[in-house]
Amino acid sequence: MSTKVNRRTKIVATIGPASESADAIGRLLEAGVDVFRLNFSHGSVDQHAAVADRIRKQSAVHGRYVGILADLQGPKIRISSFSAGSIKLSVGDRFRLDSHLGEDDGDQRGVSFSYLPMLDSLEQGDVLLLDDGRIRLRVDDVEEAAVDCTVTVGGKLGSKKGINRLGGGIAAPALTEKDIDDIAGLGRIGPDYVAISFVSSLEDIEHAKALLAAQNLSVAVIAKIERAEVVADEDILNGILGASDGVMVARGDLGVEVGDAELIGIQKDLISRARRRDRLVITATQMMESMISSSMPTRAEVFDVANAVLDGTDAVMLSAETAVGEYPVEVVKAMADAALGAERHPVARTSRYRLERQFESAQETIAMSAIYAANHYSNVRGIACLTESGTTPLLMSRLSSGLPIFALSDKPSTLSKLSLCRGVIPLYFDAVSFEKEDIELRAIEYLRDNDLLSKGDALLMTRGEVVGTAGGTNMMKILPVK
Incomplete structure (x- = not known):
């Protein structure tokens, strides 16, 4: 009888300064990485192409077939910079997002922002979430090029932090000019998967596929689910699932917009929907974030990975943990151990047969x-x-x-x-x-x-x-x- 234990759940690791050398990639392969993520929010196409070449060479050395995931940046709606680097906001403070301000002229009274069309999506009473929801602003008045707000949750606010709206709905195209330029350069990288950020409709996926086809690239398209309005509309969500080859449960921005309590059920539903539609599914964001600076995960992080495995995810993903963390190899091993532990449970080994479905071929x-x-x-x-x-x-x-x-x-x-x-x-x-x-x-x-x-x-x-x-x-x- 064969006694070799094979982990079923796959591990996606993000490449960054802590992991981009040939030696680091080799050690990550030995630790159990199955897919390497190239994050196009950082670095040039040339840099990513060089990393992809190292990945393929190391994969050949280790006798492994691994995937390469090109993750496009998508629209980034952010505040600009503060002249002092950061400010401290208190509840009740008035604060203004003003596009007329200089890029580095933010202060205690207000700051510029990167995406002017955002104002078309806002109205009085909306709640804006800055820095992953750590700062909350109530919208008091929307002008042609600015918005006046009152702070409802205060704290320290640094430069270049993201802006979301509670409940979602800030309209922005999924594919920016940068993304389109990056797709044009993907032929030099030859990824196996391309992830599209902030997808809002099946048309976003079809647009991406058309651009990839124009480059003669045959790759699987992964839709990142990170907008509240997408998970709130079953028709939109099913359309995106039908048009894509897989989805990523991108829990960062999605969690900010829907709230962490709602995110628990959404994750389970997305994984189940994807599997029923024969689509791949990746669970991502902050899975073992403490290991950016710690050699051991918290028990809560181990349970988070295990629950995603029991939900039926194809893969669990590491972001900053392997890109810039101090323990990239150790975190992959810890994630592999957590997945194996969950896979021993009978729930992870029992088929849910499609007895109600007629097969098509x-x-x-x-x-x-x-x-x-x-x-x-x-x-x-x-x-x-x-x-x-x-x-x-x-x-x-x-x-x-x-x-x-x-x-x-x-x-x-x-x-x-x-x-x-x-x-x-x-x-x-x-x-x-x-x-x-x-x-x-x-x-x-x-x-x-x-x-x-x-x-x-x-x-x-x-x-x-x-x-x-x-x-x-x-x-x-x-x-x-x-």
């Missing part, structure tokens, strides 16, 4: 049947899926199981994209190089030689009758490991 029928059979036949230790496009292992990964899904393909791009799918282990296997009658035996030998299966195990295999044809999966077998 032979491929989907085989994928669903394979998970059902594997979960109910105790000798099966894994599922091998010969795949061209990656669709069959993706479909399999939508159902809960304690068994690894070995995605066997000779397409590196397919294997890299599958690095984000929960429970899927992407492995290079050139099926067309073997005689047709030898493929199954060679696949078993390959998995056994890599300590993924042992003598006496059973392997459930899916494949197409014609090897090398995308979308052709129509066979399922249970094979003994000899």
Whole structure:
């Protein structure tokens, strides 16, 4: 019996000054990173291209297929700068957001801001949230180029802090000119996924896809869900899910706009919706933030990661923890341990079968049947899926199981994209190089030689009758490991 434990939940790590060297990337790979995030809020396309090259070289050295996620900045609605660097606001103070002020002329009375069209979305009585909600301002009057406010929650306010509205609704395009320029340069990076920030409609996703197609880029598009008005409108949310390849539960801005108490249920709902629609889902933001400066996570952070795993997320994401933190390797190991701990719970290993749903293809029928059979036949230790496009292992990964899904393909791009799918282990296997009658035996030998299966195990295999044809999966077998 194979005793090797494979973590099913994937880890996304953000690259930054603390982790961008070849040595650091190699150590993060050893610690368990599955996907590297390039944050386009910082750095140039040239810098990101150099990092992507290092990631691919280190992945080859470590014999791993990992994904690269290009996360576009999106619209950033921020205050400008204070001449003194920061100010202290008290409850009841009058404060003015005034676009006529100079970029660095903010003071105790007011400050400029970066996005003038914001005023079209505001009216008297609105509550503005500055610095992730640490400062709250009630809107008293909206003028042509400024807004007068009263402080309702005070504190220290620094330069360049973000502006949100309680309940959401500040209109801004998801793709800025900077994002469009960055998309034009993505061909030099070749990411597997592109994340679109502040998505507000399916049209935002379609626009992004059109721009990517114009660059001849075939990448998966991830919609970042961080606007309150999106989660409040089921039609808009379902439209975004239908148009995208996956979603990111971006809990930072979303939490500010809806409140942390509401965010708990929203996270669970988004993960469930994504899995039902066969979409990938990443849970992000402040998952182990204390480890930016601490070598150990808090118990609350371990529980946060575990709850996302039990909710069924494909991946959990680290941001500043690996980008600028003091313990990037340790935080990845801590997150991996938390995920493994949660995966031992029966809830994480039980399929929620789609008994109420009619399957739409032979491929989907085989994928669903394979998970059902594997979960109910105790000798099966894994599922091998010969795949061209990656669709069959993706479909399999939508159902809960304690068994690894070995995605066997000779397409590196397919294997890299599958690095984000929960429970899927992407492995290079050139099926067309073997005689047709030898493929199954060679696949078993390959998995056994890599300590993924042992003598006496059973392997459930899916494949197409014609090897090398995308979308052709129509066979399922249970094979003994000899």
